[in-house]
């Protein structure tokens with residue numbers, strides 16, 4: 001049902017981007033149906049290999065990657081860079097866009113019926129395949145994600161605020177639900193994978209220790225914690241009710257720059273968050289002002305409500321000696 005109906009209402013979408021956005025939505029609604037069948041359909045969560053970055057690949061990672069590359073051909077996209085592919089693919093030599101994609105984000109959640117998504121980032125193609133992507137994140141002209149959850153929704157920015165669409169299950173069209181999404185200025189929630197506590201750098205440990213100290217600590221408030229292990233789901237919650245997300249670099253082998261990929265995850269999420277009134281950094285520098293030298297390069301990522309971001313930045317600004325003094329003082333109070 002619905003595959004012949006235009007997948008999104010076109011109002012407010014820049015004409016030059018409409019074919020690509022429509023293609024993303026078209027694949028999005030098809031994936032949404034396949035994901036919704038869960039155990040009744042093909043086993044989408046089975047392991048099928050390893051991608052170039054060394055991450056395990058699930059059947060749905062590969063299926064989604066192929067579906068997006070196919071659907072985006074002939075939509076103005078010249079260069080297609082995917083988390084699941086080592087090299088950039090030239091889809092159309094006459095295209096004017098460069099599109100980076102995490103076809104399926106949160107893949108550890110495929111089999112457990114928890115929200116997963118697709119993250120995308122669009123630049124003007126310029127100066128060749130690699131040069132089109134290896135530039136400042138602020139050069140993005142559009143970015144967003146599709147979340148496959150209890151509702152399937154598209155969150156997208158074209159640089160003038162954030163638009164929020166939801167897939168109507170009856171009509172199979174992404175309908176505009178809100179055209180200027182703003183995230184709350186502050187909140188009492190944070191999201192981090194706390195199992196890595198012992199590997200974190202001092203500023204992150206000190207900040208989280210102070211959050212855990214609650215009303216009795218220096219922040220003088222109690223916090224709540226969430227960790228879904230789907231960046232899209234975490235982003236969607238923070239856009240809706242505020243909060244802070246942290247995936248810092250840590251001392252594990254291969255994690256010095258965290259886990260998330262700049263081109264496919266950090267840059268597009270940072271663009272959306274900034275456009276919604278939030279902030280995104282690596283702890284010190286805005287993600288939007290950074291560039292990487294490798295397509296699959298990782299980047300520490302901290303983002304969320306501006307008040308919480310300002311606070312966590314202070315911990316990173318402290319000279320190392322002071323942070324560790326702070327930290328050892330706090331540790332006296334830990335059991």
Ligand SMILES: O=P(O)(O)OC[C@H]1O[C@](O)(COP(=O)(O)O)[C@@H](O)[C@@H]1O
Nearest residue numbers: 102104105106107108193229230231
């Ligand atoms: O399992 P960890 O280390 O907590 O990592 C969770 C993070 O990994 C990711 O699942 C990585 O994305 P992929 O599923 O696209 O590899 C993020 O969505 C999430 O924030």
Ligand SMILES: [Mg+2]
Nearest residue numbers: 102105106265
């Ligand atoms: Mg991902």
Ligand SMILES: [Mg+2]
Nearest residue numbers: 102103104105
């Ligand atoms: Mg992925």
